[in-house]
Amino acid sequence: MAKRTIQDSEIALIKAMLDRGMKNKDIQFYFNRPERSVNSGRISTIRTGAYSNSGKILAASAGELDSFIERFASQERNESSPIDDHDVRKFFRRERDSLWYLHRGESEECECKQDFDPKKLTPVVRAIAALANNKGGYVFFGVGNNQCRVDGAGPAFSQTDIVDIINKVKAHLAPTPSITAKGIVDFDGKAVGFLRVDRQTRKLLMRYAIQYHEDHSVGYDYVVGCVVRHRLRFSVPSDFRVGEISLFEELEGADDEYRAWLAQELKKIGQEKLLAK
Known part of the structure; x- marks a missing residue:
């Protein structure tokens, strides 16, 4: 037993x-x-x-x-610790138009979000997973995705307890990544919120990704896509379906062994067509 x-x-x-x-x-x-x-x-x-x-x-x-x-x-x-403003400000620069920008744009250690919505945390979970699986880094809120310009975050970020964010992450990522800081830095009256994410030594797995997926604030298809992109094997339920992603595209760069495994699992439930281009 x-x-x-x-x-x-x-x-x-x-x-x-x-x-x-x-x-x-x-x-x-x-x-x-x-x-x-x-x-x-x-x-x-x-x-x-x-x-x-x-x-x-x-x-x-x-x-x-x-x-x-x-x-x-x-x-x-x-478990969260304060970060010196300088550690965050070093990523930003005031340009000739007198506005502030994330001067190197998004990178392996920086993810930008236009704003923070506690009811729509899918993009945040995705960003945290990407950073933790790589070198760690920051998720910035109030920074436009297009030009990485500082537009300012609304009050929702400052009003949301870091515990609520960590709990949401715990529900969808395993092992749980370490979010070591949450804070706000002011750029000429415009607030930029940030989360500091540490590097994860073990690859993150979307928790209960298929059979136990319950929280629809994180889309089912996104969860499946994340698992496949990380070449993780999972129990494929008999009612497995995807409609918003292409498994063919998600498998780009996968080795023959993983492709063969997924094809075999889909064949068992009569869904080989999901691998079509």
Whole structure:
């Protein structure tokens, strides 16, 4: 029998969260670790008592749950550290038109976003994954994608707790990348928000990418495309479909072994046509 990875105390907290009406995808934020994922299916088995001896474990009290959530939030905030403004300003330059620009444009260590929308974090998750899988770097908000000009970010970025951003990332990337700083730098009255992302030594995998994809703020097709681009093997469900991406294009540069593997998996479910040009 496989060793149980979720402790009694964690099961008690999960049960208390379920009693409070929290959704599986929100609960998993608190228990996913770089070395251990707790997916929606596992939480469901705790709900029913089917996971090990979870049926015999009592839910934590309301006070215990409140204390746990507060400690968790404090720990997440403490893991981020302040960055000297100079470390961010070095990427920007005032040009002859007296406006500020990301002077080298987007690069392996810099990603630009026009603004920040906490309800549409797909582009942010994508940028964080790209930086973490490479050398690490910054995601800047309030910088136009076209000319990389500083236009200024709205108030949503400053109003969003770094814990909320980290939790969203935890739900979709494994191992969880390290976001070490969140801040704002002022350029002549225009605010540029930033997230500092550390380099990840292990390639990131989109968590529960296919079978456990629940959060539609991150599109299903994007998740599939990300997995294929990183040449990661996954369990292909019988209802596997994509309509907004081309697997043929996503496989550009892939080796013959990976192509053959994916072709074989699609053949099993009668979807070989998805590889057509």
